[in-house]
Each structure stands twice: as C-alpha cells, then as structure tokens.
Amino acid sequence: MTDCGCTKAKAELEEYLHHELCGADAADIQAHLAGCEDCATEHLVGRTLTEAVQRACKETAPEDLRDQVLARLRALQSAH
Structure with a gap:
C-alpha cells in the first residue's frame, strides 16, 4: 500500500466511491x-452526493403527482 498522489486519487475517486x-x-x-x-474533502463531497442520489432513487412520487405527470404526457403525445 502506497500513497498514490492527488492526480491518481482524483482521477479514480468515482470508481473508489x-x-x-x-x-x-x-x-x-x-x-x-x-x-x-x-482529496479527503473531495471524497466526502462525492460520498455525500452518491448517498443523496441513492436515497432519491428509492423514493417514489405521490400517486396524485404521478397521475398528473402521466396525464400531461398523454396530452402532449396526442397533440403530435
């Protein structure tokens, strides 16, 4: 195990995360x-963003919002 330096750490931070x-x-x-x-600060920012995106992907929209979006999409599709 060696210190790889900032250039390598920053280049591979996403894969590390x-x-x-x-x-x-x-x-x-x-x-x-x-x-x-x-680099540790950059890692913390990346980890925080990754965790926020993971949480957001688990959430679902309220049923009424989902229905409104689908109705609007159908209206736009039928107009074309």
Whole structure:
C-alpha cells in the first residue's frame, strides 16, 4: 500500500466511491485520503452526493403527482 498522489486519487475517486477498483488500487487511494485533506474533502463531497442520489432513487412520487405527470404526457403525445 502506497500513497498514490492527488492526480491518481482524483482521477479514480468515482470508481473508489462505487467500490469498482481492485484491492491494491483501492488501498492506495485510501492511504492517500488518510493523509491529504484536499482529496479527503473531495471524497466526502462525492460520498455525500452518491448517498443523496441513492436515497432519491428509492423514493417514489405521490400517486396524485404521478397521475398528473402521466396525464400531461398523454396530452402532449396526442397533440403530435
């Protein structure tokens, strides 16, 4: 495990956030994040955004809103 540096850490941060890196690469980035405040902050922002998107994808629209959207889409389709 080595410190991979900011360039590599930032380039592979998205894959790191989604657990898509091999063990050695992930360990290198983890080591870098432990010692680099700038990259650790960027990681925190990425993790926060990822978690917010994951939560949003689990939510469903209220039934009345869903019905309104579908009715509007049907109206637009029939107009063409």
